[in-house]
Amino acid sequence: MSASTPSPHGEQLREALIDEAYHQGYGGIPMTLIVIGGLIIIHWINAGELLNPWWLAGALTLTIARLLSLLRFANEKQTMSVSQKESLFVVPVILMALLWGALAPLTFAAANTIERLTMVCVLSGMAGGAATVLAPLRWSARFYLTCCLVPISILIFDAPGGGPALSGLALGFLGIMFVSHGQARRMLVEAKTSLFDKQSLLTDAYRQQEVVNRLNAALESSQAALQDHNIRLEQVVEERTARIRLAFSVIENTAEAVMVITAEGKIIEVNPAFTNITGYTPDEIIGQPANILQASIDDQSAYAELWRELIETGKWSGELWSSRKDGSLFLERRSMDAVRDKRGRVTHYVAVASDVTDAHHKDEQLRHMANHDPLTGLPNRALLLEKLKQGIAQASQNSAKLGVFFLDLDHFKSINDSLGHHIGDILLREISVRLKGCIRLSDTLARLGGDEFVVIMNNVRDTEDCSRLARALITALEPPLELSETVIHIRTSIGIAVYPDDSDDANTLMKNADMALYAAKAAGRGTFAFFQQDMSTLAKQRLEFEYELREALTNRELTLHYQAKVHAIDRTVEGYEALIRWNHPKKGLISPEQFIPMAEDAGLVDLIDHWVVSEACRQIADWHARGFGWQRVAVNISSRQFQHENLVALFLKASASHGIPATLIEVEVTESFIMTQPDKAIATLQALQAAGITVAIDDFGTGHSSLAYLRTLPIDVVKIDRMFIMEAVNDPVSQAIIKAIVDLCTTLDLEVVAEGVETYALVDMLCEAGCYILQGHYFSSAVAPATLEAQWSQGSGEILPVAEKTGEPVDTASE
Template identity: 50%
Template sequence: MWASARDAGRWDGEVWSRRADGGLFLERRSIDAVPGADGRVSHYVFVINDITESHEKDERIRFLAFHDALTGLPNRFLLEDRLRHGIETARRERQQLGLMFLDLDQFKAINDGLGHDVGDLLLKEVAARIKGQLRQCDTVARLGGDEFVVLVRGLRDQGHYEALMGKLIESISQPVTVLSHRLNVGTSLGVAIYPRDGQDPATLMRNADLAMYAAKAGGRGMYRFFEAGMSQSAVIRLELETALRQALRQGELSLHYQPKTAALSGEVVGYEALMRWFNPQRGHVSPASFIPVAEESGLIGQLGRWSLAEAARQIAAWQVAGYGWQRVAVNVSARQLVEGDLAGEIRQACVEAGIPPELIEIELTESVLMNQPDEAARALQAVKALGVTVAIDDFGTGYSSLAYLRRLPIDVLKIDRSFVQEAELDEHGMAIIRTVLVLARTLDLRVVAEGVETEVQAGLLREAGCEFLQGYLFGRPEPAERVEARWAAALPTGATKPEIPVS
């Protein structure tokens, strides 16, 4: 520094120095030689500026260029750089390289329903849990939203990948409390492995993403390895999503109505509205195919609102036609329950159709209620205030607890069809049904057994004390016109169908 100042007459640069209190700071120094009358240096001008704050801002800008601002994890740019270097190293050392894609189940519902503050804190917790399962040489990056990518080096066989993905799923699925909200989230993972599933970053990332969507299609908390057929599956799924959006615009959807009957008298006490889709090119599309696509694509909210409005319109149409008031149950998704204003949607549908809200029943699965029990309880309280009946569908297949069942404002338990089928085959299935009936009586809830297909099943359920039955034995889901035709055929000329009382 001083030698340069003597030789060149000037020096400037940045130097780390220490303050009187021992703290480090970055200074910019400039030293200028000042000549005297004889031309020789008479003295030096020494200028110091503290640039610590400016330096920290520059470092922060550089950091944010390659890291996620919320979690501090590498972002897409840094991930792609490490992935390129990882592929080069793996090729040179003849090793495998694993790329895992994962996202969170039900994150959008939590983020929209509880606010971004809760969502952000949840993402930071998930990021910490993922890092806690990785080695120093591995990388976890956040691409945005609830999408994370894990890059792992040097794992030798499929068993090692399975073990790591199992640990990640278990860690993420542990309950977390955020701002007094107790949340249960899960994850779905897909993995692509270099060199067998791709030999460049773009291919590996695309294939890991496809594997993740295959895992999501298989159910919550799953992982899948990439397979060649997944590319075609992704094309089919995208085409189905496009067709479903078109179906909403062009009126290809309809509701079919399946009766629910009193177990002892056989009297119809209401109907369940089940969505059906007929596409001119595809024919009848199974709900098992299009409902998961609707959930993944975010269309499920639109489908739910349409279903509520259509059911309310049909109830009104039956009343005008002289068939009396009919009670109809509509299935509601998790997104409808916790993201939006379900009570408001029901109120609007009933007002527009001109029907009492008491004629609407909503059905939700156990998993929908248990994932966010506090938020579900608040949303259902608002629904109940309208006079709407609330039923838990497929009861027994989830993980309801007695504590939450007592807290939730529910009226009906619907026994899953799998237990009804088992009841005819062995005593174990019947024992489960009896247990549900005892539980329902204790909590003052009504019970509907679904999937009743034989007289033997119906007899067993009646003997056990089940109040209401539903299934093919009593009627398949049918369009409204066929339901009306059955009513008309069963009535004397000029008579009207007795309406189901609103209670």
């Protein structure tokens, strides 16, 4: 399929010739069909019959096959290889050449002269057309020409009248067609080659143009990039210049001192803040050595270490004391960094420093606050434990002993609640001063919080050393303190644990001293006790008891018993006092003297007060609902509860929720509490009376200057203390005082009640003094509500209507 001369385009030319053959093939198919049709007609005219059916079928089939190959080429030429295209075109051409070659032998014998001549002309015409149409092909085209003319040239040779001449003409025509085909093919190849050369030149021109365009674009891009780079460089220069100005401005205006130091340690530049902090002006400091600020000769080692680290690592940061121009010291936080050139050699050092003296003092204050009690200035728990551990370590090294004293002020909570926290704070400060005066410089006094103090006694020789200090601490608190026109007597109880006898652990020593403290309290307060091993069992029992008390509030184990107040003349009941009891599931009834102090320590007394008020109101309502009439009940409240502003609201809410008149409630408050804060107490008592609640002074006779206050206090009832009553049996002076109290109360229209009446002699003495309302075991002990109800139901206990005192109608059911 290649040209006669080598072509530089090779396979491209071959593919172009094949494509050209397909293009010219569209004209060959119609010509072939016309020729076949003409032959059929001529043969029919001369022979009266169709051409050979087999030849005719083969010719039509191949013509159709050629048409299909052309159609396939049109649809698939982009995906077909050159060889596939060539085979698809050449094979039908060769087969068709064979059919044309077979036509003469099949029909020539039966044909007449006209048909033969016609056939010669037709085949010659087919050969002439093929020489042009098949010009893109070489050997297959020549084979086609040969098949068309050689067989008929041979058969016509024997024809009469010029057969050899015709045969020679046919063969000569064949030669001419070969030459014509060769020329056509050459011209076609040359045309295609020229086209490819021109296309190649054009492509090269386009490619070169693209290269030129790319070079131009690259040049333009480079010019633009160069321009952008120049702009960016200008911006960088401007920005760096601005940064330099800003940096200079920052250095000039920063609050931190800046020093630039040479590699040899000479100061060459400082900023205004340096002058403000140190007092040195630039003229005074430039050229001076960097250690001019060194505080004292003692800091030479620190400065030497600073420069050693700076030279080795290129940086240093830390705090150091320095000296100002006037000689005053200041603490500076300084950071220093080395400045290097391109070769990495140090050229300068830059130091940035700030004055942190004030912050240092504040930190010291914070550390002091973190380790000391803000009220007394004494060490707190954290510092105490640290000192205790240090003391234990020192005692261990010296084979010595150490004592831990746990102090607790007796009844401080009552004083704090009654007089107010501000008085309590003054008292704690005064107590800390007294206690501190008892210890040595080597000892430690600390406040844990509240009214708890701890003393660490170092270098203890024996327990007698601890005993002497404990007695000194107790004695120091014996003198009364006069605060806010009130004389306060305070005592302390002390628990002592000794290292290493009781433990070698700081926390355990503290715990053991605490347990010893409770033993001292149990012994009567105002004393001291050493830790004993069996105390841990007692402490555990106390914790269990406190836990059980908390559970008692939840499990409704608390109950109220009621003790009657009886008129001595006619034995009628004037009312009842509600007394709390703890109905322990295992220990039975427990008196308030056993658990109320613990409730105060555990912070449960408020909850108990609320429960007592609510339960008393509920019981009054229940008795009335069940037909036992309205009963007046007195309740006791703690001094802590009396301090609350919502005390009146507590009683009103409880009475309202249970639907009883507030006038049935009587509140008992101790005389000693009223005397500590009379002004505040009067306001609270007036509010209670305004709400219709009866107010009684309990334990009257135990305080001081009580009679002077009776006429000013808004009260309704005075209850003479049981101890005062019992002492008056054989004491005429006490009897005279009791009569004076009764006479004064009668004058002031106050009801008088005597407590603790145990014998008939007391009844007789009190009646002679004019006191007729009595309360005590002589008449009745405190009993459970069910016992009272049983007595009332059996008629053995009289129910007294209270219409005259409450203004409420008498309930006939109580009669």
